[in-house]
Amino acid sequence: MRNAAHRIVQQVSRKGLPALMLAASALSVSAQDAAEDGIIQQQTQFAPGVVTVIPGDASPSETFDGPLALQRFIQSHPELEWDPTKFENGRPHFDPRSRTLIEMAKQVVLRREIYCLEFAFKPLRQIYVDVPLAGGQTQRKLIWYMVYRVRYTGKDLRPAADEIGGAKMYSRIENVSYESRRFFPLATLKDQVSGREYLDRLIPSAKPVIAARERITAPLYNSVEVFNQRIPLTQDEDSPGVWGVLTWMDVAPDIDFLSLYVSGLTNAFEQDGEGKDAPYRRKMLQLNFFRPGDAMNQTADSIRFGMPPYSNEQEHAYILDKYNVEELRNYRWVFRSVK
Structure with a gap:
């Protein structure tokens, strides 16, 4: 079952046009699933090409505990x-x-406001960068990266109190917006086969190289610099938002099925039980990817958004099991412990 994602490419090479038509059909199904998930493909003047937009997700059930x-x-x-x-x-x-x-x-019952930022991203890619080492030397390393944009569209959820018989009764949820929000990202790549996880790393030498390659005209921030940036309220599709870059180093070259978990987009959380020892989980955005390639010439491989569809029932069940989902999903919101 290893490297099952690569079989689409192998089928195209061996079987020619019929396999290519099958692959195109699979991609069209994936695009249809993306539309059903509420994903938007959007052109932006601040970075050539298309960004994939994931709308914010805030639920009234997340506004209270108890x-x-x-x-x-x-x-x-x-x-x-x-x-x-x-x-x-x-x-x-x-x-x-x-x-x-x-x-x-x-x-x-403990009540709180809930917000959720919009997250848009360019494709997950790889690039070689000279990384400084101790002693003034440098080493050429393969860097995985993602350029993204966050925007605050308002419509936060807040419990609303109505006074009945001299007592405040919280029976409804209202929308509220502020001038700005902040984004405190924590991004983890997970190999869904081996279970290995890779936390976003600060690689200062990589940012200018990535910005030049992606031709970003807006300011580009790493995961620490973006802390200090206020994300203004906007409902304008042409708003630049705030642009950032996530970077990873020393990712295993044989990774096939992977997910990116991004926390900090919302303040929603879950806790099992009470007290400081009770398990605490943050709400995160899970983006699923697959990489039809191998350990050779990695920068030539295309890392594709979504999960690979297979007509074979056994392979389909294998994919669902590795991503821990019941159906093919390009993305989902999950509650996950922070390690």
């Missing part, structure tokens, strides 16, 4: 419980038990 069980808190503060020996029948005289401090605390 009610809270408070198990550890109650165990740590037994003095807050009612002492049944001090009350007739073990209950308060005038208030129901639901009005005790502990019972009211169990009904607490």
Whole structure:
């Protein structure tokens, strides 16, 4: 099953036009799936070519947590419980038990605003760069990179309170927008076969080389520099947004099926249970790619967005298993632990 993605190219070489037509059909299906996923292909004047636009994703269910069980808190503060020996029948005289401090605390719901930035990207590519080493020497390294754009389109979600009977009742969600947001990226490439992960690295010598190759006319920021950039509110399709570059080094040359996880686009999160030891997961954008190639002449390989479609049932099941999805997906939003 190794290097299954490469078989499309092999079929075209061996079988000629019929295989080429089959490959074209597969690509058209992938394009159709992209349209169904809400993906937009967009021309931009700040970088020649087309960028793939992933719209923001914010859900009303992400604006609250609770009610809270408070198990550890109650165990740590037994003095807050009612002492049944001090009350007739073990209950308060005038208030129901639901009005005790502990019972009211169990009904607490934590609410928050949720935002999500729009993420657009150019193809995932490779380039050779001279990387400085200790002692003033340099080494020629193969760098994987992605040029991207982030924009803030507003429409954040916020719990709205209506006062009923003197009490605030949160029964609806409203939209709110601000002048700007910030982006704190953390990008990880994952080999879906071996499980190896590669965290975005700062490679100062690579940025000018990449900017020249991609002909970026807007300022280009690495993953630290972009922290300081305010992403202004915009609903204009021609807005430049903020442009950045992600870079990776020492990626395995035999990688075939991979995903890019980008966190920082939204503040949504999930937590199992309560307390500092409870698993905490951030909401991330998962972009899926496949690379029909091998370890030789890697820069000539095209890294394709999406998952490779196969008519063979066994190979199709293999692909779904490696990407941990139930159907072919170009991208999805997932909650994932940060390692």
